[in-house]
Amino acid sequence: MLSKRIISCLDVRDGKLAKSVKFVDTKDIGDPVAKAREYYEQGLDELVFYDITASSENRGIMLDVVSRVAEQVFIPFSVGGGLRTVEDCSRVLLAGAEKVNVNSAAVKNPGLIAEASKAFGAQAVVLSMDVLKVPKSAPIPSGYEIVINGGRTPMGLDAIEWAKRGEGLGAGELVVNSIDADGTKEGYELTLTRLVAEAVSIPVIASGGGGKPEHLYDVLTEGKADAALIASMLHFGEYMVGEIKEYLAGRGLKIRMMKDER
Amino acid sequence: MITLVDYKAGNLTSVRRALEHLGIPCQITADPSVVRRADKIIFPGVGAAGAAMGILKERGLDAALKESFAAGIPILGICIGCQIILEHSEEDNTDCLGLLAGETIRFRPQPPSSPPPLPAGEGDSDSPHRMERERIKIPHMGWNAVSVTRPHPLLAHLRPGNEFYFVHSFYPQPADVSQIYATSDYGGEFPVAIGKDNLFAVQFHTEKSGKVGLKVLENFASWKT
Numbered sequence: 001m002l003s004k005r006i007i008s009c010l011d012v013r014d015g016k017l018a019k020s021v022k023f024v025d026t027k028d029i030g031d032p033v034a035k036a037r038e039y040y041e042q043g044l045d046e047l048v049f050y051d052i053t054a055s056s057e058n059r060g061i062m063l064d065v066v067s068r069v070a071e072q073v074f075i076p077f078s079v080g081g082g083l084r085t086v087e088d089c090s091r092v093l094l095a096g097a098e099k100v101n102v103n104s105a106a107v108k109n110p111g112l113i114a115e116a117s118k119a120f121g122a123q124a125v126v127l128s129m130d131v132l133k134v135p136k137s138a139p140i141p142s143g144y145e146i147v148i149n150g151g152r153t154p155m156g157l158d159a160i161e162w163a164k165r166g167e168g169l170g171a172g173e174l175v176v177n178s179i180d181a182d183g184t185k186e187g188y189e190l191t192l193t194r195l196v197a198e199a200v201s202i203p204v205i206a207s208g209g210g211g212k213p214e215h216l217y218d219v220l221t222e223g224k225a226d227a228a229l230i231a232s233m234l235h236f237g238e239y240m241v242g243e244i245k246e247y248l249a250g251r252g253l254k255i256r257m258m259k260d261e262r
Numbered sequence: 263m264i265t266l267v268d269y270k271a272g273n274l275t276s277v278r279r280a281l282e283h284l285g286i287p288c289q290i291t292a293d294p295s296v297v298r299r300a301d302k303i304i305f306p307g308v309g310a311a312g313a314a315m316g317i318l319k320e321r322g323l324d325a326a327l328k329e330s331f332a333a334g335i336p337i338l339g340i341c342i343g344c345q346i347i348l349e350h351s352e353e354d355n356t357d358c359l360g361l362l363a364g365e366t367i368r369f370r371p372q373p374p375s376s377p378p379p380l381p382a383g384e385g386d387s388d389s390p391h392r393m394e395r396e397r398i399k400i401p402h403m404g405w406n407a408v409s410v411t412r413p414h415p416l417l418a419h420l421r422p423g424n425e426f427y428f429v430h431s432f433y434p435q436p437a438d439v440s441q442i443y444a445t446s447d448y449g450g451e452f453p454v455a456i457g458k459d460n461l462f463a464v465q466f467h468t469e470k471s472g473k474v475g476l477k478v479l480e481n482f483a484s485w486k487t
Contacts, residue, residue, distance in 0.1 A: 002402070002406050003405040003407075003425060005404055043472070045404075070275075071279050071283065072283070074283070074475060086324070093272075096275060096279070098429075098470065120403070121310075123403055139391065173403075201399055201405065203399060203404070226399075226404070233463045257407040257423070258472070258473075
């Protein structure tokens with residue numbers, strides 16, 4: 001049986017680590033390569049890097065970050081942010097990432113998912129979706145709507161429908177990020193995560209709202225997620241990877257424990 | 263010096279980086295004559311069996327690998343490099359290298375199992391009870407525990423419960439079960455490390471499995487067959 005994965009998300013702007021809170025006001029908190037290495041040593045299972053660089057001329061810096069991470073960190077990691085074409089995806093994979101993470105560009109051009117999946121295999125394509133809770137309506141029967149541009153633009157697209165469509169187009173995994181929960185540290189959006197996990201047969205990674213180890217337990221059980229994404233819990237030193245994992249293993253989840261290694 | 267066989271496998275660079283990190287000298291080659299002179303070979307892999315065999319043949323690397331195996335050169339296969347050493351793969355219905363007898367087969371989703379029917383006249387108090395199996399997702403992607411079933415120097419550091427990173431939809435099934443060295447459980451037990459003499463191959467990604475994975479590469483570098 002597969003272990004439940006703990007994944008940390010590192011937002012990178014102009015080559016530096018940043019943590020967004022409700023997608024506004026970001027502040028730099030360090031070197032992404034050093035952080036990645038630290039979490040790897042602590043026993044993290046996987047990493048995600050989101051490039052939130054504003055100007056396109058600074059995007060090359062991200063490729064340098066990716067390649068330096070790949071030289072030092074021997075767990076899988078994906079890269080997202082600003083990937084619009086198969087060529088963009090190819091560049092980060094060649095720099096050393098296992099997977100690409102597509103979001104807004106895939107909503108605007110769903111063909112990107114299919115093209116990337118054909119070129120690199122479904123296992124290399126993660127579809128990340130930003131979701132806002134809205135009143136249920138005819139176009140949004142689940143009451144969860146896809147938004148893009150960091151949560152600012154509603155797309156009139158039902159999140160559950162989009163998840164199924166993404167799977168059909170060839171995505172190998174889904175990141176379900178709740179804009180409502182993001183940055184609150186009050187827990188993941190369990191209903192949303194469960195609805196998506198029940199609608200698709202590819203792994204679902206819950207994102208947004210993780211503040212305590214109990215929150216991860218809830219989303220990995222009740223929320224039916226295969227993995228949980230965490231950011232500020234680790235970035236500000238409140239928790240170590242090992243203590244979160246020990247908590248989850250202690251409550252009976254199958255978790256990869258580093259202390260058994262030598 | 264370890265020679266990495268270049269047949270456009272997706273993880274070639276990751277394996278090279280892992281070896282460099284460990285301070286193990288390596289070279290990458292697509293030239294069969296360089297493979298023939300190698301004293302240790304890593305045969306990596308990410309991709310599909312059909313395409314992989316196509317490129318190996320086009321570059322003449324298939325013959326070079328067969329000769330190296332016959333000559334007793336230590337060879338480590340990873341992922342696809344663990345699958346196409348068998349005779350055949352169900353993926354793209356591909357004829358493979360045939361270094362070991364056997365076939366690479368696809369995971370099949372398990373329907374939730376119901377308790378086996380009871381033979382007439384027997385009570386149910388001591389009947390075998392099976393846990394209902396979770397429906398498996400394919401590909402098998404993520405961390406899973408590897409159990410050593412037969413000791414091997416490349417897996418000598420493993421402890422029960424150690425986990426490795428996997429990404430695959432097919433797995434190797436040697437005809438001779440004594441060639442299986444480790445297994446994992448995913449909707450049932452399946453082989454994840456196989457080998458014979460100077461050949462050893464693993465389905466998991468040693469280069470992405472943290473320290474226990476890197477140690478397999480280190481063990482290979484010091485392996486005396």
